[in-house]
Amino acid sequence: MTTSVSAPRVNPRPKPSVGKDSPFYVSPTLDYLSRLVTRFPNLWLRLGSLESSLLAPRLSRINITQPIYICGLARSGSTLLHEILSSHSSVGTHRIKDYPFISTPYWWRTATAFNRATSLRERPHRDTMMVSSESPDAIEEMLWMAFFPQGHNPQIDNRLTARERNPKFDSYYQNHLRKLLLAEKATRYVAKANYHIARLEYLLQLFPDARFVIPVRSPISHIGSLARQHEWFSQGHRQVPQSLAVMQRSGHFEFGLDRRPIHLGNSELLQQIRRAWESGEETLGWSIYWDMVYRYLADLLDSHEGVRKASLVVRFDELCEEPQRVLKDVFEHCRLTDYLTILDKYVPTIHRPNYYESPFSPSDLAQIRNQTDQTAERWGCPKRNVDPK
Numbered sequence: 001m002t003t004s005v006s007a008p009r010v011n012p013r014p015k016p017s018v019g020k021d022s023p024f025y026v027s028p029t030l031d032y033l034s035r036l037v038t039r040f041p042n043l044w045l046r047l048g049s050l051e052s053s054l055l056a057p058r059l060s061r062i063n064i065t066q067p068i069y070i071c072g073l074a075r076s077g078s079t080l081l082h083e084i085l086s087s088h089s090s091v092g093t094h095r096i097k098d099y100p101f102i103s104t105p106y107w108w109r110t111a112t113a114f115n116r117a118t119s120l121r122e123r124p125h126r127d128t129m130m131v132s133s134e135s136p137d138a139i140e141e142m143l144w145m146a147f148f149p150q151g152h153n154p155q156i157d158n159r160l161t162a163r164e165r166n167p168k169f170d171s172y173y174q175n176h177l178r179k180l181l182l183a184e185k186a187t188r189y190v191a192k193a194n195y196h197i198a199r200l201e202y203l204l205q206l207f208p209d210a211r212f213v214i215p216v217r218s219p220i221s222h223i224g225s226l227a228r229q230h231e232w233f234s235q236g237h238r239q240v241p242q243s244l245a246v247m248q249r250s251g252h253f254e255f256g257l258d259r260r261p262i263h264l265g266n267s268e269l270l271q272q273i274r275r276a277w278e279s280g281e282e283t284l285g286w287s288i289y290w291d292m293v294y295r296y297l298a299d300l301l302d303s304h305e306g307v308r309k310a311s312l313v314v315r316f317d318e319l320c321e322e323p324q325r326v327l328k329d330v331f332e333h334c335r336l337t338d339y340l341t342i343l344d345k346y347v348p349t350i351h352r353p354n355y356y357e358s359p360f361s362p363s364d365l366a367q368i369r370n371q372t373d374q375t376a377e378r379w380g381c382p383k384r385n386v387d388p389k
Contacts, residue, residue, distance in 0.1 A: 023124040024236035024243035031242045034100040038249045041146050045172070048103035052175040055106060055182070062178040067207050068190040068334050071197050072215040073293055074254040075225040077316045079129060079138075081213060082192035084327065084346050086136040088336050092186030094140055097133040099250060102142050105176065109183040124236065124243075125229060127353070138192040141251025143173060144199075151195065152253055154270055158195070158263040160202040170206055188336070194254060197293060198262055200300065200307050210310055211334045216294060217316035218381040219372040223286040224359050230255035230282070261289050264296045283364045287371035295375045317382055323350040 019025065037044055052059065068085060070078045086093045094102065097115070101108040118133040144151055147169035151158055177189050196203060203210050217225075233256035237244035244257050253260040261273050269292045276285030301308045312333040319326045324347050331339040360368070 022236070022240055023122070023126065024233075024240040026240065026242035026246055030100075031245065034246055034249050037100040037103075044101075044103040045146055048172065048176065051104045051107055052172075052179065055179060058182060059175060059178040062181055064174060064177050064181070064189065064207065066188065066209045066211050066335055067177065067203075068188065068211045068213065069196050069200075069203060070190070070192045070213045070215065071200065072194065073197075073217075073222070073226070073290065074194055075222060075229060076215040076217045077314065077319055078192050078194065078215050080319075080350070081215060081314065081330065082136045082138070082190065083129075084342060085190045085213075085330070085334065085336070087342055087345070088188075088331075088339060090186060090336065091188045091190050092181045092184030093136045093190050094138070094180065095133070096131060096135050096137045099137065099139050099246075100142075102139055103146075103176075106179040106183045124233070126232065136190075136192065138194070138252070139250050140191050140193060141195060142249070143176060144169075144195070145251050147172070152251070152260050154260045154263050154274065155267075156263060157265050158198045159265055160199045162201060162205045164202065165205065173206075188334075190334075195251070195262060197297060198264060200311075201304065204306050204310060208306075212307070212311040213314055213330060213333070214297060214311050215314045215316060215319075216379045216381070219287070219290050219376050220360065220365060220368050221353075222316070223283065223290055223368055225353070226255060226286050226290075227282050227359060230259060233257075262293065264292060266292065283360070283367055284371075287368045291372045291375045294379060298375065298378045313379065315380060320350060320352045323347045 068091075070081050070085070072078050082093070085091055094105075097112065097117075098105060098108065115133075120130040120132050123129050123131045147166055148160065148164075150156055151160075181187065181189060200212060203212075233247075237247075237257040247253070247256060248258055259277070261270060263270050269288060273285045273288050273292070276282075276288065301311060301313075312330065314326060314330060324343060327343055327347065328339075331337075331342075
């Protein structure tokens, strides 16, 4: 039986600044434009269809071959993997500069072709990752929300399988990827898409040759990171409400004031998670959530041969300890060649996170282990399941 404890102790951190110096700052122009896109979703979908129609002769010559999807809970190493794979010359992806006009990627890229990239800055997560307007971004979720508006409702099953296929979405989405590949002059597509955890079967039906990369991180360090980010983003959202709106509009509900767990078919577990969070039992809620998500994925890989063959599991601990070997496996699994220069660039920069202290008490650690050890063992997480500093 799991013992409930209070929220984890989070080491004191500076509160987000207010104004243009805030890591959560949203310019009035971006806020207005994203509000405009969100307010008239059908208009932008029609514009996307019009763009596809006018580009039809060129799109007909573009094949979507082995699209790559990075699917795991936030803070599992997915952003790093996205950045590394996106740096390959054959690969195209969505970028920060595409928000909020994701529906018309070719027109928007053409219109902004001469814009200079913004200077590098640390992203709001304060995890030492530097980004600019050219950095890869996880915003294809906006397309899924337009066709599956209940996809983030934690009160209903969020899974999409072959039974939920939407032909209108399928056609729109395939044309969208072709337009992005055309705009990026690329032959392969990659996306970081955390919520595709619940859509792997759907994607495999849509793209039988898809490649899945599933990052998994040991529960204690993973939950510690999620708890820290949730507290940090909640502070930022309170001080800069526009930043919460941007996350909602772009389809990010992983943490912050509108945190929503993914419903993977077990309503009872979802209720346990939400009750724990609502009562301030952060460690308990995150522990149940981590266990639910990765148990679901482990069961899916065991039972679905197609998903299993399409997937590569990337253990965060191994990525930090043996980046050369792990990244080589990732590129080979994704059927990407000529990647040695990419390894030379990124391997020396990869190490265990060292920018924070452990937030957990001994009772917190015992609670996490009690809740997650069985599932962690299925994923080959280190048996010590400790929280590396």
